[in-house]
Amino acid sequence: MRLSRYFLPVLKETPADAQIASHRFMLRAGMIRQQAAGIYSWLPLGFKVLKRIEQIVHEEQQRAGHIPVLMPTIQPADLWQESGRYNAYGPEMLRVRDRHDRDMLFGPTNEEMITDIFRGSVSSYKDLPLTLYHIQWKFRDEMRPRFGVMRGREFYMKDGYNFDLDEAAAHHAYNRHLVSYLRTYERMGLQAIPMKAEGGPIGGDYTHEFLVLADTGESGVFYDARIEDIRLGSREIDYDSVDQCRGVLDEFTELYARTDDTHDAADFEDAVPEEHRREARGIEVGQIFYFGTKYSEPMGATVQGPDGKPVPVHMGSHGIGVSRLVGAIIEASRDDKGIIWPEGVTPFHCGIVNLKQGDAEADAACESLYAGLTALGLEPLYDDRNERAGGKFATMDLIGLPWRITVGPRGLKNGVVELTSRRTGESEEMPPEQALERIGSIYSGV
Amino acid sequence: MRLSRYFLPVLKETPADAQIASHRFMLRAGMIRQQAAGIYSWLPLGFKVLKRIEQIVHEEQQRAGHIPVLMPTIQPADLWQESGRYNAYGPEMLRVRDRHDRDMLFGPTNEEMITDIFRGSVSSYKDLPLTLYHIQWKFRDEMRPRFGVMRGREFYMKDGYNFDLDEAAAHHAYNRHLVSYLRTYERMGLQAIPMKAEGGPIGGDYTHEFLVLADTGESGVFYDARIEDIRLGSREIDYDSVDQCRGVLDEFTELYARTDDTHDAADFEDAVPEEHRREARGIEVGQIFYFGTKYSEPMGATVQGPDGKPVPVHMGSHGIGVSRLVGAIIEASRDDKGIIWPEGVTPFHCGIVNLKQGDAEADAACESLYAGLTALGLEPLYDDRNERAGGKFATMDLIGLPWRITVGPRGLKNGVVELTSRRTGESEEMPPEQALERIGSIYSGV
Incomplete structure (x- = not known):
């Protein structure tokens, strides 16, 4: 994309009402625009990041066999009246009456509807196990929406639901989700620590939240520091293997890690040697639940078991906050100049800054880099505007592309351009072909 | 995908309340499930088609330079109060009151909001031309929703908005949209004819609808038969070229083609020789509008012109019914056994039917074809269930994959499998490698 033809309305001033860094940077970088309290439009740069995150979530869900x-x-x-949650849900549910005076609502979550789909289509244990998921806009009418997309009212979420014949099978589904979530977050450059949590309005007391450590997090967290050293990494996982999935769960949950909802000071002291105890803040970016037959019993979601008798299915639900992750990633990866996108979710793979727009050689070198990056299957953002170099650098730093190639007449005389890492700030001069090669090899591993 | 692990709840009976073929087939093929009048869940097969269509729309919009x-x-x-449409829109608008008693609505279209985004971010003519679009769920509270996804209440739509300095530039945007729409529909295997239309609640009297001819269409159409012979085909278009885009518009609109809203019997007789006159029915799958300053004036969307004076921008809006297209494509491409997907939008590229599940050779041949198709970057659907051949064929015909490879022990003895075209019903025996090659070459051109 050429910046002269893009729509990137960056702001010079820091918006007064934005309290946390991710909210400020998303507004300043022209990623979002507020349309009402807790309701945002996603401008082109924000939309691209949202789509990258959504794509990773889709890929990892489908890798785990979820449909x-x-x-x-x-x-x-009426679906919510069946489950008993219609009256219980409270004022966070956005209730709507249609033109025929029927009571409707903007879904805050989908346990009831997915159970309805299941009971209408599946009747035999032979069709299990089954996990269905979707990524859809939800609405929760928060009393005080704040922190931008981190606590909005209209938000984009992946929610998945497993249907299994018995508790053991449903536990495997739970573990499989835990593994797939860990991989999802790591691909986004995040460390999200699974912590014992509370069920809340979803129900069930077997549940973990995934928390990204950040000073601005809304939850207090207490954990064993050694958990920070565990990574899923690139190990191969067979998602059908009960043992492998169980093994990952054990590895990631045997050390103490809890939010303030479930924290117990005495347990913490017992379980964690003093030098490893950590108290910090975290941002919740996902949660997995096993709740057994809480919805299948009242809603009649049964299958014929192997013995011919009807059994209510065992279920769980599993959520990843897709729009919230955009903010969480920024909270975890930024400096005072702006955002620092991890390679896995960056809106553009590499920036190109032309120090002297209109100089025939500089223009040609930039065009050639643009074509070269595109040929590698990457998306460059070329700042081809007639602007001062300082302004171009400030914009690139603010929007946070992890790599930047700077092209100017002086370097070109020596046959070199400059490759800069946004994360370290380090620059290196090299011939343009070598810069292309370097960028290509960085992204071939992402 | 292996059918044994998929969720494809096909129905044997024809649903009683579905009046048209696309609605019946979408329910029977397990593509959708009705959740309330005019509100549907998209089951896995339906979701895949919806995503293919969405992807084509994105690609063609971005090819035309739209963001x-x-x-x-x-x-x-309040945005709708500014434009004057809040009271005018009537009961089709789903009105909502939030917990703080603020008046909100579920957007039926986005002229107001995009104008708000524009006026908040753009101030100079130098930032024009600009076309922004999105693909988002809309709600229109239809009195009598019917025909499945063709006339639902919650529907998925691409709507785009151009901002230009003057009428001439806005006309180029209009023409550019017409070209990109023609290419979009052709990639989906559809012929959609642009016809002079009426502005309706969007406004403006310079507008074309795109209609797919089908007996079940809701609009009467009158046109010159020679228009059916015009195709955009694979010609290269420079979307920046005013002349090229204008040329395509002229070519596609010089022959008489109107819906019953704008039809004039006397004009029709004057313009079209009797043997070319056609009266038929059509399904509207898109519409483009130029409406000048209808929204920019009341909402104050101005830019500083080249002479330093503020001018209201000239706008148009442009819509493609993404969810409706799923139904429209089926109406245009089906037979009595089920759907016949065009290659451009098929949910899976090729079906594999194993005539004797459990036979070691047949199973191995199917696995090898599955791996071969996957290696070509294609998605096969392998019916690996223990079912009669007749049932497997009926399912494949119903869900309409354009190509099917049938594998059985008898053929394998002679080293062949059978490749069948869903459209023609013709089958041909050939070695498995040749079948792979054939499928690969069919899709390399899509």
């Missing part, structure tokens, strides 16, 4: 569907945003109230 | 954003579904009412 995508798409449920509507507007749901009939 | 994706994403606006929220819930909008504040």
Whole structure:
């Protein structure tokens, strides 16, 4: 993309009402625009990041054997009356009445609807196990929406639901989700630590939240520091293997890690040697639940078991906050100049800054780099505007592309351009072909 | 995908309340499930087609230089009060009140919000031309939703908006959209004829609808038969070229083609020789509008012109019914056994039917074809269930994959499998490698 033809409305001033860094940078970098309290438009740069995150979530869900569907945003109230949650949900549920005076609502979550789909289509244990998921806009009418997309009212979320014949099979589904979530977050450059949590309105007391450590997190967290050294990495996982998935869960949950909801000071002292105890803050970016037959029993979601008798299915639900992750990643990866995108989610793979727009050689070198990056299957952002170098650098630093190639007449005389890492700030001069090669090899591993 | 691990809840019976073929086939093929009147869940097969269509729309919009954003579904009412449409829109608008008693609505279209984004970010003519679009769920509270996804209440739509300095530039944007729409529909295997239309609640009297001919269409259409012979085909278009885009518009609109809203019997007789006159029915799958300063004036969307004076921008809006297209394509491409997907939008590229599941040779041959198709970058659907051949064929015909490879022990003795075209019904025996090659070459051109 050429910046002269893009729509990137960066702001010079820091917006007054934005309290945390991710919110400020998303507004300043022209990623979002507020349309009402807790409701945002995603401008081109923000939309690209949102899509990259969504794509990773899709890929990792499907790698684990989960099947995508798409449920509507507007749901009939009667499904929620069946489960008993319609009255219980409170004022966070956005209730709607249609032109025929039917009670509807903007879905805050989808346990009821997915259970309805299941009971309408599946009748035999032979069709299990089954995990369906979707990525759809949700609405929760928060009393005080704040922190930009981190706590918005309209938000984009992946929610998945497993259907299994018994508790053991449902536990495997739970473990499989834990593994796939770890891989999802690591691909985004995040360390998200699974912590014992509370069920809340979803229900069930077997549940983990995934927390990204950040000073601005809304949750207090208490954990054993050694957990920070564990990575899933690139190990191969067979998602059908009960033992492998269970093994990963054990590895990632045997050390103490809890949010303030479930923290117990005495347990913490017992379980963690003093030098490893950490108290910090974290941002919740996902949660997995096993809740057994909480929805399948009242809603009649049964299958015929191997003995011919009907059994209610064992279920769990599993959520990743897709729009929230955009903010969480920024909280975890930034400096005072702006965002620092991890390679896995960056909106453009590499910036190109032309120090002297209109100089025939500099223009040609930039065009050639642009074509070369595109031929590698990468998306460059070329700042081809007639602007001072300082302004161009400030914009690139603010929007946070992890790599930048700077092209100017002086370097070109020596046959070199400059490759700069946004994360370290280090620059290196090299011939343009070598810069292309370097960028290509960085992204071939992402 | 292996069918034994997929979720494809096909129905044997024809649903009683589905009046048209696409609605019946989408329910029977397990593509959708109704959740309330005019509100559907997209089951895995339906979701895949929806995503293929969305992807083509994105690619063709971006090829034309249009920039994706994403606006929220819930909008504040005050934007619509500014434009004067809040009271005018009537009961089709789904109105919502939030917990703080603020008036909101589920967006049926986005002229107001995009104008708000524009006026908040763009101030100079130098930032024009600009076309922003998004693909988002909309809601229109239809009195009598019917025909499945063709006339639902919650529907998925691409809507784009151009901002230009003057009428001439806005006309070029209009023509550019017409060209990109023609290419979009052709990639989906559709002929959609641009016809002079009426502005309706969007406004403006310079507008064309795109209609797919089908007996079940909701609009009467009158046109010159010679228009059916015109195709955009694979010609290269420079979307920046005013002349090229204008040339395509002229070519596609000089022959008489109108819906019953704008049809004039006397004009029709004057313009079209009797043997070329056609009266038929059509499904609207898109519409483009130029409406000048209808929104920019009341909402104050101005830019500083070259002479330093503020001028209201000239705008148009442009819509493609993404979810509706799923139904429209089926109406245009089916037979009595089921759907016949065009290659450009098929949910899976090729079916594999194993005539004797459990036979070691047949199983191995199917696995090898599965791996071969996957290696070509294609998605096969392998019916690996223990079912009668007749049932497997009926399912494949119903869900409409354009190509099927049938593998059985008898053929394998002679070293052949059978390749069948869903469209013609013709089958041909050939070695498995040749079948792979054939499928590969068919899709390399799509």
